[in-house]
Amino acid sequence: xxxxxxxxxxxxxxxxxxxxxxxxxxxxxxxxxxxxxxxxxxxxxxxxxxxxxxxxxxxxxxxxxxxxxxxxxxxxxxxxxxxxxxxxxxxxxxxxxxxxxxxxxxxxxxxxxxxxxxxxxxxxxxxxxxxxxxxxxxxxxxxxxxxxxxxxxxxxxxxxxxxxxxxxxxxxxxxxxxxxxxxxxxxxxxxxxxxxxxxxxxxxxxxxxxxxxxxxxxxxxxxxxxxxxxxxxxxxxxxxxxxxxxxxxxxxxxxxxxxxxxxxxxxxxxxxxxxxxxxxxxxxxxxxxxxxxxxxxxxxxxxxxxxxxxxxxxxxxxxxxxxxxxxxxxxxxxxxxxxxxxxxxxxxxxxx
Numbered sequence: 001x002x003x004x005x006x007x008x009x010x011x012x013x014x015x016x017x018x019x020x021x022x023x024x025x026x027x028x029x030x031x032x033x034x035x036x037x038x039x040x041x042x043x044x045x046x047x048x049x050x051x052x053x054x055x056x057x058x059x060x061x062x063x064x065x066x067x068x069x070x071x072x073x074x075x076x077x078x079x080x081x082x083x084x085x086x087x088x089x090x091x092x093x094x095x096x097x098x099x100x101x102x103x104x105x106x107x108x109x110x111x112x113x114x115x116x117x118x119x120x121x122x123x124x125x126x127x128x129x130x131x132x133x134x135x136x137x138x139x140x141x142x143x144x145x146x147x148x149x150x151x152x153x154x155x156x157x158x159x160x161x162x163x164x165x166x167x168x169x170x171x172x173x174x175x176x177x178x179x180x181x182x183x184x185x186x187x188x189x190x191x192x193x194x195x196x197x198x199x200x201x202x203x204x205x206x207x208x209x210x211x212x213x214x215x216x217x218x219x220x221x222x223x224x225x226x227x228x229x230x231x232x233x234x235x236x237x238x239x240x241x242x243x244x245x246x247x248x249x250x251x252x253x254x255x256x257x258x259x260x261x262x263x264x265x266x267x268x269x270x271x272x273x274x275x276x277x278x279x280x281x282x283x284x285x286x287x288x289x290x291x292x293x294x295x296x297x298x299x300x301x302x303x304x305x306x307x308x309x310x311x312x313x314x315x316x317x318x319x320x321x322x323x324x325x326x327x328x329x330x331x332x333x334x335x336x337x338x339x340x341x342x343x344x345x346x347x348x349x350x351x352x
Contacts, residue, residue, distance in 0.1 A: 029239060032084050037094070037125065045095070045125060048083050050090075062121075062125055065138070066139060071096075076243060077238075082332055114149050122136065132157065135159050136149070136150065143162070150285045165299070171269065271310075292322075292323065293305040293321070
């Protein structure tokens with residue numbers, strides 16, 4: 001058993017404790033400066049401001065969030081922000097934000113994002129950038145959306161596609177293996193329930209995310225005590241708490257499609273998805289592909305993520321990047337600035 005860490009700087013621990021008790025923020029949660037490029041009822045497209053004194057270079061980056069999880073995953077806190085890192089590298093960075101889901105979105109399926117929303121937002125970003133191709137990068141389900149969008153539309157201005165912590169072979173996810181026996185007993189109630197509600201409420205999506213890292217949530221009080229002198233560690237916990245409290249609902253039809261894939265067919269693992277009445281094949285992707293896997297990710301473990309490399313047979317180049325972190329941590333954990341982001345930047349630079 002690993003011995004518990006003992007805080008060494010008691011003075012720093014005291015300051016941090018006082019700030020927590022007095023509800024003073026430890027994390028710098030100010031969003032990175034950005035401008036609205038396009039806003040409509042389906043999405044808001046942002047362009048982050050360029051960093052002072054940094055020469056712009058390289059093709060722009062287009063960030064794709066998943067559903068349910070807020071887009072602030074890409075801008076978690078200052079000093080630990082995907083957007084901040086790539087802006088500092090001199091790239092123009094765009095973010096598409098779907099906003100919260102409500103009952104009015106209940107009829108939207110995966111094809112809404114793959115066939116309509118993402119192509120429209122990407123085209124707007126390309127026009128705004130002067131007609132450039134963009135590197136598309138999506139996290140979790142956003143990475144799956146990114147891949148199927150690139151597969152469905154080879155005419156889009158795409159330089160490369162990146163999937164971060166995106167599970168494609170769902171039989172390799174242990175948590176889902178535990179859930180399938182329950183589904184066999186209670187699965188008949190799922191459809192009527194989400195259809196009646198119009199989707200999956202935000203508290204349930206938050207609970208599901210927490211379940212994937214239950215050990216961290218159970219041991220969080222101990223971690224806070226043993227790292228009481230580590231202000232950056234505590235700031236990260238604070239930023240993650242804000243992220244978790246901002247979860248959205250899942251739209252009904254999309255959840256139904258995902259539930260069918262996850263629990264019944266494992267369709268993602270075949271590389272072909274029926275969308276809008278026609279098959280969309282990942283083998284049709286004709287741009288470089290980067291796959292990023294978290295070494296401590298229970299929701300999207302390495303075998304489930306790297307399976308994507310077997311499906312993108314038409315890509316001129318593929319690369320697997322393994323980095324420390326769980327499902328959120330591999331994207332924007334405290335180590336990401338030394339591991340995930342430089343690896344992505346190196347890949348983008350090679351493609352440029």
